[in-house]
Amino acid sequence: MDGTQTYPVVEIFESLQGEGSNTGLEAVFLRLGGCNLDCPWCDTDWRRWERLDLGEVVRRVTAHRARALILTGGEPLACAGLGPLLARLKGLGYWIAAETNGVLAPPEEWRRQIDFLAVSPKARYAGRYDEARMVRQADEVRVVVDGDVADFCRDMRRRIAAPRYFLSPCARGGGANVAETMRLLGVLNRDVPPGGNWLLSVQAHKLAGLP
Numbered sequence: 001m002d003g004t005q006t007y008p009v010v011e012i013f014e015s016l017q018g019e020g021s022n023t024g025l026e027a028v029f030l031r032l033g034g035c036n037l038d039c040p041w042c043d044t045d046w047r048r049w050e051r052l053d054l055g056e057v058v059r060r061v062t063a064h065r066a067r068a069l070i071l072t073g074g075e076p077l078a079c080a081g082l083g084p085l086l087a088r089l090k091g092l093g094y095w096i097a098a099e100t101n102g103v104l105a106p107p108e109e110w111r112r113q114i115d116f117l118a119v120s121p122k123a124r125y126a127g128r129y130d131e132a133r134m135v136r137q138a139d140e141v142r143v144v145v146d147g148d149v150a151d152f153c154r155d156m157r158r159r160i161a162a163p164r165y166f167l168s169p170c171a172r173g174g175g176a177n178v179a180e181t182m183r184l185l186g187v188l189n190r191d192v193p194p195g196g197n198w199l200l201s202v203q204a205h206k207l208a209g210l211p
């Protein structure tokens with residue numbers, strides 16, 4: 001399977017991580033196409049990709065300087081056959097992070113290769129988070145403030161074990177609901193422990209004019 005496996009690649013580029021605990025990390029971003037959700041404010045064009053074989057993906061990733069890799073999408077964990085790619089990149093010494101909406105937990109074989117799992121659950125698809133299939137353990141959780149998400153945040157905090165929980169403003173129409181996000185942080189952080197300790201995550205790469 002290894003040699004013939006292909007992947008739907010939207011883009012591969014190097015930048016600084018702009019969100020969450022790893023803000024500022026120099027990394028190669030590998031964006032895969034396809035998603036199992038369809039958020040109306042999604043800022044990535046995951047519907048257009050080119051199919052590349054494993055060798056070509058590795059060639060384009062290794063052409064960049066950074067030796068951290070952030071696998072993003074779309075929904076990368078919905079991509080069939082990810083195992084050989086993760087294993088190859090791991091073998092080359094990459095530190096690998098994956099960004100997921102958390103609907104599908106990665107198979108154990110994939111999880112072993114992923115050093116950092118960031119989950120961004122989506123409130124408007126709350127019904128899709130099935131206890132038996134969803135991610136239950138992560139390195140961080142980032143909830144986008146898409147409407148009144150207070151109860152969803154509390155629910156995800158209970159269902160996904162993680163050392164850090166973030167709120168991210170929802171960007172649409174050229175703006176972002178930063179004040180609404182700050183207010184919700186204030187509300188959630190008044191919850192009785194262990195309910196508090198929510199942090200703010202902004203898309204710092206966009207503020208910095210980075211891809």
Ligand code: SF4
Pocket residue numbers: 035036037038039041042043044046073074075101122
């Ligand atoms: S889960 Fe993420 S990639 Fe998929 S549609 Fe929503 S915002 Fe876009």
